[in-house]
Every structure is written in structure tokens, then in C-alpha cells.
Amino acid sequence: xxxxxxxxxxxxxxxxxxxxxxxxxxxxxxxxxxxxxxxxxxxxxxxxxxxxxxxxxxxxxxxxxxxxxxxxxxxxxxxxxxxxxxxxxxxxxxxxxxxxxxxxxxxxxxxxxxxxxxxxxxxxxxxxxxxxxxxxxxxxxxxxxxxxxxxxxxxxxxxxxxxxxxxxxxxxxxxxxxxxxxxxxxxxxxxxxxxxxxxxxxxxxxxxxxxxxxxxxxxxxxxxxxxxxxxxxxxxxxxxxxxxxxxxxxxxxxxxxxxxxxxxxxxxxxxxx
Amino acid sequence: xxxxxxxxxxxxxxxxxxxxxxxxxxxxxxxxxxxxxxxxxxxxxxxxxxxxxxxxxxxxxxxxxxxxxxxxxxxxxxxxxxxxxxxxxxxxxxxxxxxxxxxxxxxxxxxxxxxxxxxxxxxxxxxxxxxxxxxxxxxxxxxxxxxxxxxxxxxxxxxxxxxxxxxxxxxxxxxxxxxxxxxxxxxxxxxxxxxxxxxxxxxxxxxxxxxxxxxxxxxxxxxxxxxxxxxxxxxxxxxxxxxxxxxxxxxxxxxxxxxxxxxxxxxxxxxxxxxxxxxxxxxxxxxxxxxxxxxxxxxxxxxxxxxxxxxxxxxxxxxxxxxxxxxxxxxxxxxxxxxxxxxxxxxxxxxxxxxxxxxxxxxxxxxxxxxxxxxxxx
Ligand SMILES: Cc1ncc(C[n+]2csc(CCOP(=O)(O)OP(=O)(O)O)c2C)c(N)n1
Ligand code: SF4
Numbered sequence: 057x058x059x060x061x062x063x064x065x066x067x068x069x070x071x072x073x074x075x076x077x078x079x080x081x082x083x084x085x086x087x088x089x090x091x092x093x094x095x096x097x098x099x100x101x102x103x104x105x106x107x108x109x110x111x112x113x114x115x116x117x118x119x120x121x122x123x124x125x126x127x128x129x130x131x132x133x134x135x136x137x138x139x140x141x142x143x144x145x146x147x148x149x150x151x152x153x154x155x156x157x158x159x160x161x162x163x164x165x166x167x168x169x170x171x172x173x174x175x176x177x178x179x180x181x182x183x184x185x186x187x188x189x190x191x192x193x194x195x196x197x198x199x200x201x202x203x204x205x206x207x208x209x210x211x212x213x214x215x216x217x218x219x220x221x222x223x224x225x226x227x228x229x230x231x232x233x234x235x236x237x238x239x240x241x242x243x244x245x246x247x248x249x250x251x252x253x254x255x256x257x258x259x260x261x262x263x264x265x266x267x268x269x270x271x272x273x274x275x276x277x278x279x280x281x282x283x284x285x286x287x288x289x290x291x292x293x294x295x296x297x298x299x300x301x302x303x304x305x306x307x308x309x310x311x312x313x314x315x316x317x318x319x320x321x322x323x324x325x326x327x328x329x
Numbered sequence: 330x331x332x333x334x335x336x337x338x339x340x341x342x343x344x345x346x347x348x349x350x351x352x353x354x355x356x357x358x359x360x361x362x363x364x365x366x367x368x369x370x371x372x373x374x375x376x377x378x379x380x381x382x383x384x385x386x387x388x389x390x391x392x393x394x395x396x397x398x399x400x401x402x403x404x405x406x407x408x409x410x411x412x413x414x415x416x417x418x419x420x421x422x423x424x425x426x427x428x429x430x431x432x433x434x435x436x437x438x439x440x441x442x443x444x445x446x447x448x449x450x451x452x453x454x455x456x457x458x459x460x461x462x463x464x465x466x467x468x469x470x471x472x473x474x475x476x477x478x479x480x481x482x483x484x485x486x487x488x489x490x491x492x493x494x495x496x497x498x499x500x501x502x503x504x505x506x507x508x509x510x511x512x513x514x515x516x517x518x519x520x521x522x523x524x525x526x527x528x529x530x531x532x533x534x535x536x537x538x539x540x541x542x543x544x545x546x547x548x549x550x551x552x553x554x555x556x557x558x559x560x561x562x563x564x565x566x567x568x569x570x571x572x573x574x575x576x577x578x579x580x581x582x583x584x585x586x587x588x589x590x591x592x593x594x595x596x597x598x599x600x601x602x603x604x605x606x607x608x609x610x611x612x613x614x615x616x617x618x619x620x621x622x623x624x625x626x627x628x629x630x631x632x633x634x635x636x637x638x639x640x641x642x643x644x645x646x647x648x649x650x651x652x653x654x655x656x657x658x659x660x661x662x663x664x665x666x667x668x669x670x671x672x673x674x675x676x677x678x679x680x681x682x683x684x685x686x687x688x689x690x691x692x693x694x695x696x697x698x699x700x701x702x703x704x705x706x707x
Contacts, residue, residue, distance in 0.1 A: 116558060137401055140405070
């Protein structure tokens with residue numbers, strides 16, 4: 057099964073990948089490919105766009121139309137692509153630093169437009185590629201090389217952020233809940249509008265080491281033991297949910313999609329003639 | 330659609346009309362004086378021709394969206410001024426290394442920073458060349474009238490498509506807002522160039538493979554029959570990153586060479602009364618209009634002056650300036666800055682002629698009288 061996915065969807069000549077042993081980025085990449093396979097979308101009709109970071113290296117291994125852009129700007133490039141050719145299924149792969157710090161402005165505006173782009177953030181709570189600096193999702197009190205005394209910044213709840221900005225689909229999973237990533241990405245791609253899937257990821261090399269999170273298995277176990285499905289979470293109080301990772305489909309609604317609205321403007325002139 | 334008709338229009342409007350005539354079907358921008366009309370008119374015009382307009386959240390995003398759109402095969406443009414031009418620089422570099430055709434209009438205003446938002450300037454000459462980091466190719470053009478803005482915007486698209494480079498139009502506030510009568514040519518009379526598409530088979534397709542004797546790879550589009558990877562990292566002909574010094578050197582050298590070797594095609598300039606001139610003024614954009622008047626005024630007083638007007642700002646008109654310097658005794662550069670273009674002129678001309686410069690950056694136009702005074706001084 058897995059070798060069929062590799063044969064069909066990965067650029068085998070680009071492997072092995074650059075990620076560290078135990079990094080969960082490969083798991084998430086595979087889960088995305090599986091979702092595309094399940095949906096049976098023609099490879100040429102998919103365009104995967106990323107920014108800069110360890111996570112943003114994923115598209116280089118994926119055999120679709122792929123675009124590795126500048127740090128934080130993936131969603132702005134993707135917006136141009138989707139606007140110019142709405143037939144393309146546009147998927148953005150990004151990191152927590154890439155999408156929520158330098159790219160935060162593009163993130164909220166892409167969500168606000170409800171443009172049909174599926175964004176998957178590989179959230180490892182740290183800047184991996186540059187060597188372990190704190191990111192906008194590093195929990196308060198945790199350490200990074202630029203937060204040697206503990207991070208005093210409040211961290212973002214990304215799913216809430218994009219929902220408030222106007223996204224029509226949000227979901228959260230973890231590197232442990234692989235099948236759930238696939239399911240959420242499938243639903244995200246099917247949603248006609250801006251979809252946002254957060255996958256809590258592990259960076260044993262920097263986040264794990266800096267914060268004494270143990271080995272890779274310990275970090276995976278943490279994701280497993282501290283996650284709670286959104287359905288089960290509904291019955292619990294805020295106090296009980298403190299420090300829990302709420303996973304599953306978090307939000308789903310229907311709103312007019314951006315490129316379809318623009319198409320109506322173009323069509324209004326075609327009728328005029 | 331376009332008949333041979335005469336219209337009174339603003340430089341910014343002529344820019345959009347030229348762009349649409351050249352085939353622009355995508356515009357992304359962010360409002361900024363004195364370029365805003367270009368976005369406004371694009372928003373009006375594009376959906377009427379089946380094109381797309383989007384107002385992005387900032388200039389960084391606009392430049393990114395333009396590159397994304399161009400990668401799907403559309404001709405794409407953005408327009409900005411001063412601070413916005415600064416913000417676009419990172420992704421202009423991306424377009425340069427990934428060889429994505431695009432046009433960037435910069436209606437120059439007084440700087441640095443917010444500077445003089447409603448006043449003309451020509452202070453972005455060096456930024457147009459060196460604004461983004463690293464050695465990279467760029468083409469920059471500067472129109473001097475409304476009609477020329479129309480023509481040059483078409484040329485800007487043609488160069489972008491032909492050489493797969495970002496092309497920058499260095500307008501200024503005067504040219505952008507000035508109204509002149511423009512005779513719009515018939516569509517059939519316009520030369521419009523489209524990017525070359527790949528013809529190689531699907532199996533061994535390499536997006537950056539150069540055909541024998543060529544310097545510019547043909548370009549496929551996302552959503553077409555080829556599937557490919559594009560990155561801002563140094564890459565080989567497959568489009569995938571490579572760290573090897575050999576690949577890095579050959580890529581960057583080719584990017585520079587594809588422009589250098591085609592200077593003949595890219596060099597545009599106008600000569601005015603230079604045949605017997607002893608003094609040559611060098612001036613471009615709106616300033617060249619004053620310089621032209623100054624030439625006539627000086628000639629009326631018997632001083633043999635002529636004007637050399639660069640239309641192509643980058644690549645620098647090196648051979649032409651050298652020729653000019655050999656012909657005249659003195660050169661005076663006239664520009665609305667403290668001598669940016671003058672640096673390049675001096676470099677090429679100092680062996681043969683005395684180079685003097687006249688510049689101004691207080692937001693006021695340089696008048697013919699001021700130039701005449703300078704001519705008499707030297
Ligand atoms: C404009 C710019 N600023 C900074 C950098 C350096 N940089 C590269 S990757 C990165 C952070 C990546 O972190 P994240 O997006 O969380 O991805 P990860 O590597 O953790 O997967 C930074 C700051 C850059 N490439 N460009
Ligand atoms: S540094 Fe962290 S995020 Fe980057 S590859 Fe290594 S483990 Fe993964």
C-alpha cells in the first residue's frame with residue numbers, strides 16, 4: 057500500500073528526504089498524499105505551494121505541480137494561482153512560523169476571502185529549520201534558543217484565529233492520529249472555500265531537546281495521551297480541557313467562495329455583450 | 330476591439346491600456362499614491378476582457394500573487410510607488426531566480442520612507458537594479474510621455490515574456506498623472522510577444538533545460554500537460570535545489586547572460602540634436618521633457634547642446650554612453666535625485682568627456698531654465 061503511494065505520488069529520485077530521524081513531517085506528508093489518493097484527483101490538476109522551513113520542503117518530494125516560495129508567502133502565491141486558474145486544486149503546506157508569524161497577514165486575509173485553498177500547517181511549536189527559536193505557537197513558559205528563560209509570548213490558537221478570520225473549514229489532528237489527518241485533509245479539499253488543517257507535529261531535534269520532552273516515542277505518546285476528540289470535549293469544562301489538544305473536525309460552514317464570486321463579475325460582462 | 334482612435338488620457342491609464350493590449354490578464358496590487366489609478370483602472374477593465382484583478386493585503390502579497398498567476402500562464406502585472414516598491418523587492422528576486430515573467434510598475438515619488446507622497450522623483454534608479462539581494466538580471470524602462478507609457482508597457486510585457494525576467498517600469502508622478510492625447514494603435518499593428526512553450530516530450534521534461542544556442546528555457550504552465558517544481562533556491566535544469574558550486578555559478582551566470590547578450594534588443598533610447606553637439610544632456614522620464622526645452626533654448630543662443638534620452642534604464646546603455654562621450658566634450662546628467670544614473674554615466678564616460686550632474690529632490694520639477702543655467706555654467 058505504502059509503496060504504491062510512494063511510486064505513484066512521490067518523486068522517488070528526490071528521496072531520502074532532508075528531515076531528521078524522528079521528525080514527524082514525513083508522516084504528515086504521507087497522510088496528505090493518502091487523502092489525494094482517496095479523492096482520486098488527477099495529479100496535473102493539483103498545485104502544492106509552500107513557504108520556507110523544514111515543513112515547506114515537503115512539496116519537493118511530491119509529484120504534483122509544486123511551488124516552493126519565500127518565507128511566509130505561500131498563501132499569497134497560492135492566491136494568485138487559484139485566482140488565475142480556479143480549476144486547479146490548490147494546497148498549501150506551511151509551518152507554524154511560516155504561516156503564523158511572517159505569513160500571518162496572508163493567512164487571515166486568505167481565510168477572510170474564503171478562497172478555495174486547503175492549508176495544512178505542520179505545527180511543531182518551534183522554528184525547526186533555523187535551529188529552534190520560539191514561534192507564535194510555542195507555549196508560554198517553554199524554551200527556544202531565543203527564549204532561553206522561557207517564552208513569555210502568548211501563543212496562537214490557529215484554528216480559532218482562521219475561523220474568526222472567515223475560514224469555512226477547520227480541523228486539528230496530530231502526527232499520532234495519522235488517519236485523522238487524511239480524513240480532515242479530504243474534507244478540507246472537498247470544501248469549496250478556505251480550509252485549514254492544523255497537525256500538531258514533533259521536532260525532536262529542537263523542540264524536544266530544548267524542552268526535555270524525552271525521545272520520539274515519548275513525544276508521540278504525549279500527543280496520543282493528551283488529545284481529546286472534539287465530540288468528547290464538548291462535555292468537559294474549560295478547566296478539564298486545560299492542556300488538552302482538541303482534535304477532529306472543529307468547524308464547517310458554507311459561504312460564497314472567492315473565485316466563484318469573481319467569475320460572476322466576469323460573466324456579467326459577457327452577458328452584456 | 331481597439332480601433333484607431335484618439336483619446337485624452339493619463340499616464341497611469343495609458344499604462345493599463347498598454348498592458349491589456351499586451352495581453353495582461355491578471356493584476357494584483359495595493360493602493361499607493363501616485364500609482365493608485367493603475368489598480369483602479371485595472372479593476373474596471375480586467376473583468377471586461379475575462380481577466381482577473383485582486384487587491385491584496387500588501388505589496389509583498391501582490392508581488393507573490395503576480396508570480397503565482399504568471400506560473401499558470403497568464404500575463405501578470407502589479408503597480409506601486411516608493412514604500413510599496415521596497416516591499417516588493419524580496420519577491421522580485423524570486424521572479425528573477427525562478428525566471429517568472431512579470432511586470433512591475435513603479436510610479437516614483439519622493440523618498441526615502443513615506444517621503445513626499447504626491448511629488449515626483451527619480452530616486453529609485455539604483456533600487457530598481459539592486460533592490461533585491463544578490464546578483465540578478467533585471468530590465469527597467471522609463472517613459473517620457475503618455476503615449477510612450479502605452480508603448481513601453483507593451484514592450485515591458487514583451488521583454489518579460491521573451492527573457493523570463495521581471496521588468497520594471499520606472500514612471501514618475503508627472504508621467505503618471507499627466508494627461509495627453511494618445512492615438513491608440515490598431516491591435517494588428519502592435520507587436521505582442523508570448524512566452525515560448527516547451528515542445529520536449531513529457532517523459533524527460535526538464536523545466537529549466539536550455540535548448541542549444543539559447544539562454545532562456547521554454548516555460549510550461551501549472552494546470553497544463555507538464556508537471557514541474559519551482560523554487561527560489563538555486564536549482565539545476567530539473568528545477569530542483571542543488572548546492573553544488575558548479576550549478577550555482579552556471580545558473581546565476583546564465584541569468585545575467587540572457588540579458589547581457591541581448592542588449593541590442595533591449596537598448597532603447599532617443600537622440601535629439603546631437604549631430605553637432607559639444608554638450609550632451611542625459612535625462613529620462615519627465616525630466617527629459619525639460620531637458621529637451623533647455624536644448625532648444627540653448628541652441629537659440631548659439632550653444633551646441635543635444636539630448637540623449639535613455640528609455641532603457643537597466644541594463645545600462647554602456648556602449649551607447651561610451652559612443653556619446655567620444656562625440657561630445659561635456660556631458661550633463663539631469664535627474665530628480667542626487668545623481669544615481671550619473672554614477673553609471675561617469676563610469677563609462679569619464680575617459681572621454683567631462684561629466685557634470687544636475688539633480689534635485691525637493692519635490693519640484695527641474696525646469697528648462699535651471700538646466701539652461703547649468704549648461705552655461707559648465
Ligand atoms: C524573510 C526570511 N526571514 C527569515 C528566514 C529564515 N527562516 C527560514 S525557515 C524559518 C522558520 C521556519 O519555521 P516553521 O515555519 O515553523 O517551519 P519548520 O522549519 O519548523 O518546519 C526562518 C525564520 C527566511 N528564509 N526568510
Ligand atoms: S529540525 Fe525539527 S522540524 Fe526540522 S527536520 Fe529536524 S526534527 Fe524536523
